[in-house]
Amino acid sequence: MRLLEYQGKAVFKEAGIMVPAARVVRASENQALRDEACAAARELMSAAGIGRQAEQDPTGSSGGETAWFAPGVMVKAQVTSGGRGKAGLIVRAESPEDAGQAAVAIVEREPSVRVILLEQMVDSACELYLSISTDAGSARHLILASAVGGVEIETLAEQNPTAIQRVSVDPFMGLQPYQTRGLGYDLGFSGELVKRFAQVTSSLYQVFRANDTELAEINPLFVTQDGSLIAGDSKLIIDDNSLNRQPQFEVTREQYGTDTEYEAALEGIPYVQFDGDISLMCAGAGLTTTVYDLVQFEGGTVANYLEFGGPNYRKARRAMELCLKNRSSVILIVTFGTIARADVMAEGIVGAIAELKPDRPIVTCIRGTNEEAATETLADAGIEPLLDTEEAVRRAVAIAKGEQV
Amino acid sequence: MSIFVDGNTTIVLQGATGSEGSFWAQHMIEMGARVVAAVTPGKEGQKLHGVPVFHSVRRAHAQHAAKAAMLFVPPRFARDAVLEALDAGIPRVVTIADGIPLHDQIQIRAAARAEGAQVVGGNTSGVISPGKSMVGMFPYWIERVYRPGSIGVMTRSGSLTNEVTAWVVDAGFGVSTLVGVGGDLVPGSRFAEFLPAFETDPETQAVVIVGELGGTMEEEVAEAIRDGVFTKPVVAFLGGRTAPSGKRMGHAGAIATGSSGTVAGKVKELEGAGALVADRPCRVGELLARVVQ
Known part of the structure; x- marks a missing residue:
């Protein structure tokens, strides 16, 4: 089961991985959607303080909602298909009114969209890639990381393979501190960033194990000016064979493009x-x-x-x-x-x-x-x-x- | 001869006292499998088809040494049952369970590797050497599929194997050993790991691979051919040539993303190594006839 971005981010937040402050609105009749998205955006922008760099999260990287903000909000269609940006399903809005307009435009472009996520915009210094999956041949967990984030890993693997660092984890011993530390240094980090990156990697590994995921991916993983790490997106695929021992993940209509796909999944x-x-x-x-x-x-x-x-x-x-x-x-x-x-x-x-x-x-x-x-x-x-x-x-x-x- | 299992292979059954397990255990014995013991916790002292039942694999193995274990255990208990068999020192284990949690499968394969053992499955019908023995659940009485012969078959898929193997038999051939590695993301054993045994098996003249999109198992076969690990002819059929990228087609392991895992890529690797690849199941027989007398 592929979780929607906002569902995955809820799992991240629970695990102590920072995510942008966000509101979820559900698609409805145009005017209502516009009003709701506009109100949600206003709330987010006033919390952030439009046009200025906001306060630092007082609890550090404890998974709090606050971070460094850029002015504006991101309006993001919650669908499981890739390439949302290119398809016009992720829009940057400068004002609450723009956000309302963007939400309506998204649903008009893609009528199967049922949920829209509005998020505070993150002012990032750079973007990383981080994922945990399985290497079937060696029967080990595989961590992939890159200091070049924001592009799909398949594309990166073809165009710039040396930019990807790999760590292989024994499934009985689990991820060790030397591995996360080493990964940070190999990506060219130093000082506090090595520690914070190790913390995020370790948290993501917990997410990977505890939720029986097939893939746990953060791309992009934002690094802010002050060195905070914030998940810009989430891609969590829960192993279908494990769903009966992970009852918190319910099959919901919004995860599917059509009623028939949803009904088949229920069956x-x-x-x-x-x-x-x-x-x-x-x-x-x-x-x-x-x-x-x-x-x-x-x-x-x-x-x-x-x-x-x-x-x-x-x-x-x-x-x-x-x-x-x-x-x-x-x-x-x-x-x-x-x-x-x-x-x-x-x-x-x-x-x-x-x-x-x-x-x-x-x-x-x-x-x-x-x-x-x-x-x-x-x-x-x-x-x-x-x-x-x-x-x-x-x-x-x-x-x-x-x-x- | 055959690989993995023949009439001399002693077999312990785990979880076979249920109705489905008992049904197929009976068929295994009828086909020639040498079943020496069964294991169901709490039922020691009983008999199953004339075979003694024990509480644990260790207790069974101590009295009736087994070379292979056949598991009729539901998915959520599969990991425990496989680890029990490995811990007792059974070198070959078949688990047919459809729906083993991914993280359990990872540990199953990791444990098998650490023990130097071979675990086949889950999500498979198992292994059959027609006319000799079977560790699994195959309708061996369907003669147009399970005719004994000299072709080794390895597959990720059950129904498709019947489809392809029927064409192998239709072309006048038969099967030495058929190994279903299963359709899951992390199968206990992979295609290439059976090639050394097929290479040394005098009764196997060629191997047919029934693969599909996703993963790298077909590429590993190509590598084994290139490296000279396997020198007999290989014919392959791969499902999913026209499957759209990014969509999961049935099996957990059957998904292509970007350029990895595509059938086109696998065909290129296999043909590059000298294997013949059929674009339709019905062509497998004629390709075999080209390379096997």
Whole structure:
């Protein structure tokens, strides 16, 4: 589960990582949104003191909300997709009125935006990059840091690989003080900054471990004139397999671009929204991904990726319901299951068709454990049981193109 | 011969007294697996399919030395069960659990490395040497997939493996050993770690890799070929050629970001090392026929 920026920053703040003072407003009708964003910005700007460098946080780097401010606020769409700046979803506003205007403009540009974050602007001397993830091969935690922040790490890795420092952490021993200290010196820091950077790195490592995250990233990590470190953004991905032991992270509508993606997530059904013609309702992640490829190879387009294998193989009705919410012209069902038994899935599909009475054709290719029974069940229900994946894909593409089949 | 498991490999089962575990344990035995003991805390003294049950792996192993452990343990207990097997000195462990927490998986692999042991999974069907033995859950009775033969198969994905292997069999070949490393972000074992065993296995003539986008396991195979660690023919099929960047497709490990983890990059590495890469599952058989008599 990818947290939204403001959700991640709440976790940071709790862990003692400084974040800019902020207010969250929810998208509503334009005038109300404008007023709300304007009021939130006014509050933030008066707290900061417009046009002057504000007081230092009296508690130092204790995770307090105050920091060094620049005049103005940042207005930031809360969506999980990258490249928000380029997409015009992060806007700098000089006045409360500008902030209200910016919030409305963002929602008009991207109607799926449900939440907007307004933040005090930070007057930074420089920007760093800091992240913690996993190195699968060595089975160790991997800290990446750079004194060149604010650009995506993939871009930095291509253009300026020597600017990235790496520290590898033993998953049983955990992060050691010499490692954070050494990282600071290797990034070219000295004195107090080494200490503060070590503190932030150590706090982020706690966040990484305590919340079962796949990735904990701060980019940019602002360094202010006085050497305070403030998280300019947050990217926290919580491991989906750990969500039942991290009950504080709830699946919320605002994390998803569409209602269907949200409903699928609640159901635990892997689902990705596209805007093509063919709904994929397949079993097995690798097979579904391959069917996606084959559809493209045959000149078709995909409306949605949906996988109802593994623990979901008895959820044919729910899966079909989700597919029917799309404006697809055909549903393509391909499975080759082992534990996800073919006969059970075929019965589920026949039951789902009887109940939902789909308004579009369904192409099936169901193989695997007890496939003979599956074939029979489908044939009895008047559904042609195809057994070759490629033939099924070609059939679905032909239907989507309106050809006679 | 075969790799990882054959009819002589002694196996201890963990958590097999539940209905699903018991069902597949029965199939393992029917297929030829030499199951010597089962472990379920609190059930020592009972029998499962004629095999004695013990409270702990250590107690089981003391009386019935096992070379491999098969775990039918739910995801949240998988770490504990794997560490128990490793601590008892079992060198090969298969955990099929789908949904092991990432940070548990990291520690599972780290512990296996420290012990010099091999842990396969989670999120896999396990390992099968058709006609000989199986440490896992495979419908070996489906003959158009699990026919014994001379092709080693390694995969990150269950259903896709059935799809691809059916084409291997369709082309007249069979399987020596099929290893499912699993679809998770940090699998217990990686493709390249099985290549030395396939290299020395006289019954394996070639290896088929069923990979997908994300991670670096396919690149590591290419490196092993280039380094001469593996000299037999390699044919690969990789899912996710057309997957959009930044979207997670099903498996936790199946995501490409920027230029890393893309199928295009993996194909380039594999072909550069001399492997053949099929763009569709149905072409795997014909590519194999080119390199294997």
